[in-house]
Amino acid sequence: MTEEQSHIISAIVEHKPGVLYSVANMFRRRGFNIESISVGPTEQSDLARMTMTVKGDERTIEQVIKQLNKLIDVIKVSRLNPASIVARELALIKVHALDTKARSDVINYADIFRARVVDVSSESLMVEITGDSDKIDAFLGLMKPFGVKEVARTGITALSRGAKSVKIEE
Amino acid sequence: MVEMTGAQALIETLRRQKVEVIFGIPGGALIPIHDILRDSDIRHILVRHEQCAAHAADGYARASGRPGVCMATSGPGATNLVTGIANAYLDSSPVIALTGQVNTFSPNSSYMIGRDSFQEADTVGITIPITKHNYQVKEASEIPKTVKMAFHIATTGRPGPVLIDIPKNVQTESSEMEFPDDIEIRGYKPKTEPHPLQVKRAVELLLEAERPMVLAGGGVIISNASPELLALAEFLMMPVATTLMGKGCFPENHPLSMGDVGMHGTRVANKLILEADVLLAVGTRFSDRTVGNLDQFCPDAKIIHIDIDTAEIGKNVEVDIPIVADAKETLSVIYQLLVYQLKQKEKSPWFDRVQKLKEQLQDRIDLGGCDLNPPLLLSELGKILPDNTIVTTEVGQNQMWAALYLKRRKPRTFISSGGLGTMGFGFPAAIGAKVACPNCSVVDIAGDGSFIMTEQELGCSVMEKIPVTVVVMNNSMLGMVAQWQRLFYDRRYSAVELGNVPDFVKLAEAYGAEGVRVGSLKEFLKAIKEALKSEVTTVIDVPISPEENVFPMVPAGKGLKDVITG
Numbered sequence A: 001m002t003e004e005q006s007h008i009i010s011a012i013v014e015h016k017p018g019v020l021y022s023v024a025n026m027f028r029r030r031g032f033n034i035e036s037i038s039v040g041p042t043e044q045s046d047l048a049r050m051t052m053t054v055k056g057d058e059r060t061i062e063q064v065i066k067q068l069n070k071l072i073d074v075i076k077v078s079r080l081n082p083a084s085i086v087a088r089e090l091a092l093i094k095v096h097a098l099d100t101k102a103r104s105d106v107i108n109y110a111d112i113f114r115a116r117v118v119d120v121s122s123e124s125l126m127v128e129i130t131g132d133s134d135k136i137d138a139f140l141g142l143m144k145p146f147g148v149k150e151v152a153r154t155g156i157t158a159l160s161r162g163a164k165s166v167k168i169e170e
Numbered sequence B: 001m002v003e004m005t006g007a008q009a010l011i012e013t014l015r016r017q018k019v020e021v022i023f024g025i026p027g028g029a030l031i032p033i034h035d036i037l038r039d040s041d042i043r044h045i046l047v048r049h050e051q052c053a054a055h056a057a058d059g060y061a062r063a064s065g066r067p068g069v070c071m072a073t074s075g076p077g078a079t080n081l082v083t084g085i086a087n088a089y090l091d092s093s094p095v096i097a098l099t100g101q102v103n104t105f106s107p108n109s110s111y112m113i114g115r116d117s118f119q120e121a122d123t124v125g126i127t128i129p130i131t132k133h134n135y136q137v138k139e140a141s142e143i144p145k146t147v148k149m150a151f152h153i154a155t156t157g158r159p160g161p162v163l164i165d166i167p168k169n170v171q172t173e174s175s176e177m178e179f180p181d182d183i184e185i186r187g188y189k190p191k192t193e194p195h196p197l198q199v200k201r202a203v204e205l206l207l208e209a210e211r212p213m214v215l216a217g218g219g220v221i222i223s224n225a226s227p228e229l230l231a232l233a234e235f236l237m238m239p240v241a242t243t244l245m246g247k248g249c250f251p252e253n254h255p256l257s258m259g260d261v262g263m264h265g266t267r268v269a270n271k272l273i274l275e276a277d278v279l280l281a282v283g284t285r286f287s288d289r290t291v292g293n294l295d296q297f298c299p300d301a302k303i304i305h306i307d308i309d310t311a312e313i314g315k316n317v318e319v320d321i322p323i324v325a326d327a328k329e330t331l332s333v334i335y336q337l338l339v340y341q342l343k344q345k346e347k348s349p350w351f352d353r354v355q356k357l358k359e360q361l362q363d364r365i366d367l368g369g370c371d372l373n374p375p376l377l378l379s380e381l382g383k384i385l386p387d388n389t390i391v392t393t394e395v396g397q398n399q400m401w402a403a404l405y406l407k408r409r410k411p412r413t414f415i416s417s418g419g420l421g422t423m424g425f426g427f428p429a430a431i432g433a434k435v436a437c438p439n440c441s442v443v444d445i446a447g448d449g450s451f452i453m454t455e456q457e458l459g460c461s462v463m464e465k466i467p468v469t470v471v472v473m474n475n476s477m478l479g480m481v482a483q484w485q486r487l488f489y490d491r492r493y494s495a496v497e498l499g500n501v502p503d504f505v506k507l508a509e510a511y512g513a514e515g516v517r518v519g520s521l522k523e524f525l526k527a528i529k530e531a532l533k534s535e536v537t538t539v540i541d542v543p544i545s546p547e548e549n550v551f552p553m554v555p556a557g558k559g560l561k562d563v564i565t566g
């Protein structure tokens, strides 16, 4: 397996200033290709979870995991198997919608994708959508003809299914 | 619990860590610490440039195996440390760097972190990629624990530099202090025992091997695994080659010693590695300078790789049997299992081949009519230096001549900037080594260009009474760069002629050190003998031809078989 693929890596890290910087810096310094990174608190207040999507062949991904493990503030690293995880991304999309036809079309598409309209102005609609990245890409594709004014995507966050957990004993 | 200031707590914690010396230079953001240091029994050695504080701490650590400590003020003091820290990082040396920082908070002034205050630099941000870990202490009460964690991280697993940035108000603030005996770092649990299954596979492979060979790196020295390596190599009659960082871990006068592998390796080591069928690589990261062209590196060998750092496994070279563990423990287990299964190996055809090649490919020293020929000088020097004399080197031709020709027999007696290749390292590292091992003589093999980069430490060595010997291989050239320009750029010299190198004899004397210029091998050896006895640092100026090349050499990017010998 030497093809470049996207992989999802989940890391539990110390929840303190500077950790994101040292992780991001490691990726930059070693020339790893990071597609997205998301960080947030966990069920333990002194820990944070980082979810990273990284592109590379098998050997590169192994190096990424080892180099992450080497950082002192990174406590646990795991590679999530795409077949057994729930991976989600959230996107906010501002779409041009001047006339009623455009508006109802956007709203219909949003319904199909189980997205929600969260803001309305005279010229545009803002849609909130969650799902895996493919779903968001597909929705964005449909919105293109209307005119996409702005997009904000969170990057992927993920957990593995079932009872198993990437968690730290207290 | 005792009430004290941050500065007092720092010195108390260092004392508890058995720190005896700190190399440093004071400054505004460090005055509270130097004030406490004045009355403590920790010796402060005043260097003349912070880069040398870090190199001296590094030399101290490499010579003794104990962590070395350096200290610099905020801003320029800290940025001056950077080269020395990066050097320690690439060579896995346990250096503790302490830096002053502007206040975290000032009631009536903007002398504060984040305000671009006087002498503020983002030391933690700057040093993240060149430290094993770093800290900024925000409260005085955190000092004892933070310092203890820093020492633990610097000295365990794969060692490396750790920096602690201490804002000035944290130094002066008082607090109830607790000095913990045990610390727990949840993201850091280095493991040292080898996995039994991997060891078993390694033993099987070694038993089957017809042409086994060892490649020993700096990790063997760090883990004090020389006795285990010697026992194993003798038991299996395996030739041992070292990397530049591993030099000294195996006695170079031993029949199984093949010298260094790599760009400036010996011809025999570079040849044997191509013939080996099993390579036992210990404590090495297969750096580009060692391996040359990756595709042509030991093409016929299965590789067993022992390293304490998981991330080194498969980073540069793909290996067959990885063992993530301490070198000493692993070699000892492998040896015991072998002894249990096998009687000592008979002299095999491989052993005969090794000895024959070693004889044939000896790098003969070409006298070329000139007495002051670096290979000759250094191989003769190797014969008269006591086993426990510590040799440091600068960077360039001087370093490679020393690696090739100056034979060492004991670990920690050859100290060189392998990873970063830092000119100016050797002299301050020699000072640090001498402080760590006051009963050993220390000799820095230098080039004129490198020595000029840190020569100001003559002031430190004289004032602090730390006598070392500096041998300047003086070609008035940035010799190694000149060599590349001669060999690969059609002799088009560019920016390599130093022209007016100072008169090193006068320079030494100006600092109150001794200086002597030699004109023959005999004078050189005499000067060395006197220098080793001298109470004061001696600079020996050795004029050599600017046209000398270091051979053998494997040009960058070529395979180890593509040795050129002049």
Ligand SMILES: Cc1ncc(C[n+]2csc(CCOP(=O)(O)OP(=O)(O)O)c2C)c(N)n1
Residues within 6 Å of the ligand: B394, B395, B396, B397, B398, B399, B421, B422, B423, B424, B446, B447, B448, B449, B450, B451, B473, B475, B477, B478, B479, B480, B481
């Ligand atoms: C700090 C630093 N700057 C530049 C270099 C690049 N460099 C490598 S060898 C060398 C020449 C060294 O000259 P000298 O110390 O006189 O030693 P020689 O090669 O002549 O023995 C230079 C400039 C380096 N290694 N380190």
